[in-house]
Every structure is written in C-alpha cells, then in structure tokens.
Amino acid sequence: MNFTVTILGSGAALPTLKRMPSAQYVNCNNRHFLIDCAEGTQIQLRKFKVHFQKISHVFISHLHGDHYFGLVGLLSSMNLLGREKSIHIYGPPALEEILMLQLQHGTSKLSYQIEFHELNFDEKELILEDDVLEVFSFPLKHKIPTCGFLIKEKPKKLKINTEKLKGKDIEIEDYQRLQNAQDIKLKNGELLSYKEVTFEPHPPMSYAYCSDTKKDERISTFIKGCTALYHESTFLKKEKSIAKSTMHSTTTDAAEIASLASAKSLYVGHISSRYKSDEDFISELKEVFGNSHVTHDGLIIDLFKQ
Numbered sequence: 655m656n657f658t659v660t661i662l663g664s665g666a667a668l669p670t671l672k673r674m675p676s677a678q679y680v681n682c683n684n685r686h687f688l689i690d691c692a693e694g695t696q697i698q699l700r701k702f703k704v705h706f707q708k709i710s711h712v713f714i715s716h717l718h719g720d721h722y723f724g725l726v727g728l729l730s731s732m733n734l735l736g737r738e739k740s741i742h743i744y745g746p747p748a749l750e751e752i753l754m755l756q757l758q759h760g761t762s763k764l765s766y767q768i769e770f771h772e773l774n775f776d777e778k779e780l781i782l783e784d785d786v787l788e789v790f791s792f793p794l795k796h797k798i799p800t801c802g803f804l805i806k807e808k809p810k811k812l813k814i815n816t817e818k819l820k821g822k823d824i825e826i827e828d829y830q831r832l833q834n835a836q837d838i839k840l841k842n843g844e845l846l847s848y849k850e851v852t853f854e855p856h857p858p859m860s861y862a863y864c865s866d867t868k869k870d871e872r873i874s875t876f877i878k879g880c881t882a883l884y885h886e887s888t889f890l891k892k893e894k895s896i897a898k899s900t901m902h903s904t905t906t907d908a909a910e911i912a913s914l915a916s917a918k919s920l921y922v923g924h925i926s927s928r929y930k931s932d933e934d935f936i937s938e939l940k941e942v943f944g945n946s947h948v949t950h951d952g953l954i955i956d957l958f959k960q
Contacts, residue, residue: 655810656681656683656958657682657683657807657956657957658680658681658954658955658956658957659678659679659680659681659861659882659884659954659955659957660678660679660680660681660702660704660952660953660954660955661678661921661923661951661953661954661955662677662678662679662698662699662702662951663675663676663677663690663694663695663923663951664924664948664949664950664951664953665923665924665925665926665927665951666720666888666924666925666926666927667719667720668927669693669694669927670927672950672951673925673950673951674692674693674694674695674698674951675693675694675721676692676715676720676721676865676924677689677690677691677692677698677724678690678863679699679702679704679709680805680861682787682805682807682861683786683787683807685711685784685786685787686708686710686711687709687710687713687789687805688709688711688712688713688728689712689713689715689803689863690713690714690715690721690722690865691712691714691721691723691724691725691728692719692721692722692723692724693719693723693724694724695724695725695727695728696724696727696728696731698951699728701952702951702952706728706731706732706735706737707732707735707737709741710739710741710742711741711742711744711782711789712725712741712743712744713744713745713791713801713803713863714743714744714745714746715745715794715800715802715863715866716746716796716798716800716801716865716866717745717746717748717749717798718797718798718866721865721866722745722749725743725753726753726756726757729741729753729757729764729768730760730762732764732766733762733764733766736765737764737765737766738765738766739766740767740769741766741767741768741769742769742782743768743769743770743771744770744772744773744791745771745772745773746772746773746775746799749770750770753768773791773799773801774791774793775793775799775800775801776793777792777793778790778791778792778876779791779792785808786807786808787805787806787807787808788805788806788808789803789804789805789806790803790806790876791803791804792804792876792877793872794864794865794866794867794873795867795868795870795901796865796866796867796868796901796902797866797901800865800866800867801865802862802864802865802867802873803863804860804861804862804863804876804880805860805861805862805863806858806859806860806861807860808858809858810855810856811833811834811855812832812833812834812835812848812852812854812855813833813852813853813854813855814829814832814833814852814853815851815852815853818850819851822840822846823842824838824840832846832848832851832852835852836848856958859881859882859958860877860879860880860881860882861880861881861882861883861884861955861957862876862877862882862883862884862885862915862917863884864877864884864885864886865886865924866888866901866902866924867901867902867903868897868898868901868902868903868907869903869904869907869910869911870911871911873911873915874911874914874915875915877915877917878915878916879915879917880915880917880918881917881918881919881957881960882917882918882919882920882955882957882960883911883912883915883917883919883920883921884921884923884949884955885903885907885908885911885912885920885921885922886902886903886908886922886923887903887904887905887907887908887922887923887924887925887939888900888902888903888924888925888926889902889903889904889905890904890905890929890934890935890938891904891905891906891938893926894906902924904938905935905938905939906938906941906942908939909938909939909941909942909943909946910942910943912943913943917943918945918960919945919946919960920943920945920946920947921946921948921953922935922946922948922949923948923949925948932948932950936948
C-alpha cells in the first residue's frame with residue numbers, strides 16, 4: 655500500500671526557473687489523482703516521471719489561471735498518446751464550458767470521454783468514494799469560489815500473522831473472517847480468536863490540500879487530524895497586509911491552521927516569486943508549528959513517514 659504526493663508546482667501565479675505554479679500528483683493505494691493543473695504541468699509530469707495515462711481524476715480548486723491553464727494541453731496530449739479510458743474532472747461549473755470551447759475552436763476531438771463534476775463551494779461534501787478511500791471538497795475563502803480537497807483512507811482490515819497459523823487447516827473464507835475481526839472454528843473443532851492471529855493495520859491516513867485562501871479557522875474543522883496538510887503560504891508575515899488584500903495566507907496563518915487541525919505535518923507552497931530563499935519561511939513556520947516544511951518542485955511527500 656502507498657500514499658504519496660508529488661509536488662509538480664510549488665510557486666504562486668508567476669512561474670520561475672525554480673518554481674512552477676500549482677499542481678500535485680497523488681498516488682493513494684494505486685488511485686492516481688491530479689490536484690490543480692497550472693501551465694507547464696505536463697512538462698513537470700514528464701520531468702518527475704509520472705505516467706500521464708494513469709491519472710483517472712483531476713481536481714481543480716478554482717478558476718485562477720495558475721491552477722488550471724495547463725489542463726487543456728494535458729488533455730490534448732493524453733489524446734495524442736491514444737488514451738481510451740474516460741477521465742473525471744471536478745471543478746467550478748464554468749470549467750466544462752471553458753475546456754469545450756478551447757477544444758471546439760481547435761477542432762480537437764478527444765478519443766476518450768470527459769466526465770465533469772461540479773464542486774460545492776458552500777460546504778464540505780463527499781465527491782468520490784470507493785472501497786479504499788474517500789475524497790471530500792470543502793470551501794476556502796478567496797477572491798472567487800475556491801475549494802480545498804481532503805483525500806482520506808478508509809479503515810483497513812486486520813493483517814494476518816502467518817506464523818501463528820502454521821500447521822492449521824484454515825479455509826479461504828476463514829482468512830476473510832479473521833481480517834474482519836471474527837473468530838473462527840477449525841475443522842477439528844478448535845476455536846480460534848482473531849486476536850491471537852492478527853495484527854492491527856496501519857491507521858488510516860489523510861492528505862489535505864488548501865489552495866489559495868485567506869486564513870479561515872473553519873478549515874481546521876474540515877480536515878481535523880489529517881496526516882499531512884498542504885496549505886498555501888504565499889507571503890511571509892511581514893507582508894500580512896498584502897496577504898489580506900489579495901486573500902492569501904502568510905506563514906503564520908498556515909501554521910496556525912495546522913495547529914488548530916492537529917495535523918501531523920505541514921507543507922506550504924504557492925510561494926511568491928519575490929522570495930529567493932526558504933530560510934525565513936522555515937523559521938516563521940516553526941515558531942508556531944514544529945513539523946513544518948517548505949515544498950519545492952519534485953518533492954515527494956510520503957504519508958507513511960509523517
């Protein structure tokens with residue numbers, strides 16, 4: 655099992671040689687997601703060795719260009735590479751119109767289906783679920799309607815201690831019962847408690863993505879107890895007035911949300927191009943929340959190591 659996040663773009667609106675704008679690739683137990691898709695995302699996917707066609711779901715937080723300008727290009731490249739499997743795109747209602755207009759005027763006909771899903775910008779909502787995970791959207795506070803996303807594992811089944819089962823005649827279906835915390839009866843009449851032959855699984859993990867937003871304490875209730883939190887921190891605290899006027903966050907804002915949410919770790923990004931070093935960011939973050947990190951393009955966050 656795996657749960658990793660690859661940072662494809664860690665910068666704010668203006669691309670630089672060091673940081674591209676927002677995009678992230680998430681691999682959660684072999685479910686392959688893309689969160690935001692700024693200009694140049696497909697180049698970053700190639701650079702950091704992510705296979706385009708594995709991506710099944712794309713989540714677009716809002717319609718500022720540094721979060722979706724790369725999407726039509728990525729979809730076109732998927733088409734050129736022969737994609738046949740449909741792709742699910744979650745975003746603001748206008749996103750479908752924008753993409754269809756771009757494709758129409760370029761006379762581009764895709765070889766696969768796009769399934770659009772409109773986001774709810776008023777409250778937290780379950781938008782995707784299978785037997786392994788759940789994905790939620792939740793509202794953020796920015797200049798235009800904006801969502802964050804929470805990817806959350808479901809509780810795992812118990813693990814079998816094979817050493818304890820050596821020499822015992824056990825039916826296939828009994829393994830499933832043990833994993834589901836059920837005692838079993840062997841053919842010889844022996845009662846076997848699941849507690850004797852199973853391990854507790856790794857606790858479910860979760861990843862929260864908070865793109866452009868001013869500080870909003872409600873966020874902490876939406877993502878409570880998350881394993882890893884990505885929260886924008888466009889500015890250092892000395893630029894607090896600029897952050898307020900542009901409805902962005904400072905280092906202190908992000909760290910305080912992480913603390914309120916009881917997150918295990920904090921990763922900040924969407925760093926303004928005005929900053930040439932991460933040192934001040936790290937210093938200010940750790941004053942409030944110890945387990946803080948500044949992202950960079952190509953960083954892989956492994957949730958098992960938080």
